[in-house]
Amino acid sequence: MPPLAPPLLEWYAHAARDLPWRSADVTPWAVLVSEVMLQQTPVARVLPAYSAWLSRWPTPADLAADAPGEAVRMWGRLGYPRRALRLHAAAVQIRDRHRGAVPADPAELEALPGIGVYTARAVAAFAFGRRVPVVDTNVRRVLARAVTGVGEAGPPSATRELAAVEALLPEEPRTAARFSVAVMELGALVCVAGRPRCASCPIAAECAWRLAGWPAYAGRPARAQRFAGTDRQVRGLLLALVRESTEPVSKPRLDGVWVHATQRERALAGLLTDGLLTELADGRYALPGG
Numbered sequence: 697m698p699p700l701a702p703p704l705l706e707w708y709a710h711a712a713r714d715l716p717w718r719s720a721d722v723t724p725w726a727v728l729v730s731e732v733m734l735q736q737t738p739v740a741r742v743l744p745a746y747s748a749w750l751s752r753w754p755t756p757a758d759l760a761a762d763a764p765g766e767a768v769r770m771w772g773r774l775g776y777p778r779r780a781l782r783l784h785a786a787a788v789q790i791r792d793r794h795r796g797a798v799p800a801d802p803a804e805l806e807a808l809p810g811i812g813v814y815t816a817r818a819v820a821a822f823a824f825g826r827r828v829p830v831v832d833t834n835v836r837r838v839l840a841r842a843v844t845g846v847g848e849a850g851p852p853s854a855t856r857e858l859a860a861v862e863a864l865l866p867e868e869p870r871t872a873a874r875f876s877v878a879v880m881e882l883g884a885l886v887c888v889a890g891r892p893r894c895a896s897c898p899i900a901a902e903c904a905w906r907l908a909g910w911p912a913y914a915g916r917p918a919r920a921q922r923f924a925g926t927d928r929q930v931r932g933l934l935l936a937l938v939r940e941s942t943e944p945v946s947k948p949r950l951d952g953v954w955v956h957a958t959q960r961e962r963a964l965a966g967l968l969t970d971g972l973l974t975e976l977a978d979g980r981y982a983l984p985g986g
């Protein structure tokens with residue numbers, strides 16, 4: 697077994713958070729829902745949305761039978777609401793092409809709407825115990841530090857990073873999957889982006905970055921994501937008004953959410969193009985129907 701795995705697995709066994717999508721009896725559908733929600737969204741915000749979603753739609757077929765607009769409504773304030781539409785479209789494909797069962801193969805998972813390289817491998821590993829590399833932001837940072845010896849991950853390179861993580865995986869598939877979630881957890885709790893907690897790190901003795909004396913990162917700094925004043929904020933306000941209304945919403949009411957008309961119209965046009973809103977024959981706006 698590669699040298700990082702034993703101390704990491706031992707640490708994970710006692711230090712990991714008890715998250716519902718990690719319990720032994722979780723379904724592949726629940727893992728898929730959790731991974732889509734966790735893209736770009738913190739765990740604390742995902743927890744209530746995850747349980748509400750699965751209570752309402754315990755299987756892909758349950759979601760596929762409902763209108764896509766209901767998925768957008770249930771998505772609530774999680775952000776990046778196109779994820780709700782894609783999850784709905786994925787549920788339809790799982791029902792129609794996979795007899796209602798989430799596929800286990802990463803290539804088949806990647807063929808589903810909204811499922812990228814990361815999510816396909818996360819589901820294959822965490823739901824089906826497959827031995828596949830799972831590389832997200834946290835894993836990239838741990839890899840950059842512990843293996844490459846630099847303070848931050850450089851620009852992403854999926855092929856190179858998948859190969860690097862594959863080389864670290866234990867042989868036994870279920871142990872490999874547990875190792876992957878342990879690396880993610882280390883990146884979330886200990887090897888964090890700001891000030892890493894090296895004093896409580898189970899692989900500090902092996903960490904190339906620490907052994908080199910924590911050299912400062914020489915690459916370009918990551919771009920911070922602005923939210924206030926962006927089209928994304930305006931889209932969020934428009935969609936929230938329709939989502940929280942029991943009836944379709946008139947244009948004058950939508951116009952009330954943002955004073956700058958050009959930006960407001962651009963945001964509205966984007967929501968219509970993305971299929972997150974539809975314009976009815978009477979000129980009012982609603983969530984997309986079946």
Ligand code: ADE
Pocket residue numbers: 715717718731734735739818822877880
């Ligand atoms: N456990 C499994 N996948 C996870 C994720 N994406 N974020 C946090 N915990 C996880």
